Amino acid sequence: MAGTGRRVANVAFAVIGALLAVAVGWVLFVRIPGDLAELLGVLLAVAVGLLGLRIAGNLADSVAPTHNVAEVAVEGPISRDGGGGLTSPPMGAEADDVVEQIEQADADGGSEALLLKLNTPGGEIVPSEDIRIAAERFDGPTVAYATDVCASGGYDIAAGCDELWAREGTLVGSIGVIGSRVNAADLADRLGLSYEQFTAGEYKDAGTPLQELDPDERAYLQGLVDDYYEQFVETVAEGRDLSPEAIEDTEARVYLGEEAHEIGLVDEIGTRRDVEERLEEQIGEPVEVREYEPERGLAGRLRGGAQRVAFALGAGVAAAVSGDVDGLSFRR
Structure with missing residues (x-):
């Protein structure tokens, strides 16, 4: 019954708002301009009415929401x-x-x-x-x-x-993390392509597909994945009230x-x-x-x-x- 009452109040509020908007539009665009503007006035009044209906509907949902x-x-x-x-x-x-x-x-x-x-x-x-x-x-x-x-x-x-x-x-x-990269180094070799890049910082181009990973780069990238995983486990443990060990298991x-x-x-x-x-x-x-x-x-x-x-x-x-x-x- 509560939901029905809210819906009735919502519809009533929207209808009243729309009628008021039509009345205002009629006065502004029909009564005031005179006979020559009546057709345009009617169209504008209808447009204002539709706009008013939409605005009133939004207001009605705020004043008397139909949902909970x-x-x-x-x-x-x-x-x-x-x-x-x-x-x-x-x-x-x-x-x-x-x-x-x-x-x-x-x-x-x-x-x-x-x-x-x-x-x-x-x-x-x-x-x-x-x-x-x-x-x-x-x-x-x-x-x-x-x-x-x-x-x-x-x-x-x-x-x-x-x-x-x-x-x-x-x-x-x-509950895990995946890090992936395309390894196109062999394909580049077969096509006769060589990789050359200018960087500042030892690991700036770590993971670039056109070159093989060296052990230090692999360890660095795996470290990022491990850090993301640790954050994920902590988040789930706190949110789900579970132990980190249970999640890791x-x-x-x-x-x-x-x-x-x-x-x-x-x-x-x-x-x-x-x-x-x-x-x-x-x-x-x-x-x-x-x-x-x-x-x-x-x-x-x-x-x-x-x-x-x-x-x-x-x-x-x-x-x-x-x-x-x-x-x-x-x-x-």
Whole structure:
């Protein structure tokens, strides 16, 4: 009943706002200009009415929200800009957009709890951490619900939530770090290509694909991977209330949901309905969910269109290796 009352109040507020906007538009564009401007005035009045409806609807959702739980999804590989390939548009979870959605939900007075839906194999390290930090800062209960996959960077995000739920068949874990590089030195030799680069600093070009790694460079790059792994283990240990040793013992394996639950990587096994029932217990009333999606203005839409054109033309090589360090890619 509470949800129905909020919806009725929301609709009433929006209708009143729209009628007021139409009345103002009618006075400004029909009554004042005179007969010659009536047609244009009517059109302008309708336009003002539609604008008023939109504004009133937004205000109504703030004054009498129809929801009490905000849902934000993290789906696909995690990166700063959504990833993509040479001939495909960006895809996957765009970290900045996800963070913005969580912050909007937190600022929204109607969002008493956050439901973070996870279906991701992980991705770039810092973007994953940004999403986790945003979830930690949400003012209210936060429940992560893993559907198909919650691995690596996805599990990093889950560690920032109060609870993690999964299905029996969900793949969970992969608490590790991978550093990779393409070794094209032999290919360059066969093609008669030689590598020459001018650098300042002994390890500035460590990991460059066109030259073999020497033992010192390999140890240096492995050290970076080890440092990232140590940070990851500490984050999960603190967020999931587990010992670092227990996390290290997983050796970055993935587990099915039931086994992940048995070893403490997951709090509960259940369906989406079970998760909503848990949220009802936490907020003390029936759950009404609002799904948050990226809000893109004109500039964002134009930028997204330009990206798609670039990918379609086979451009975007720089974007394909964005976040890499001299040819070495770090991922969770």
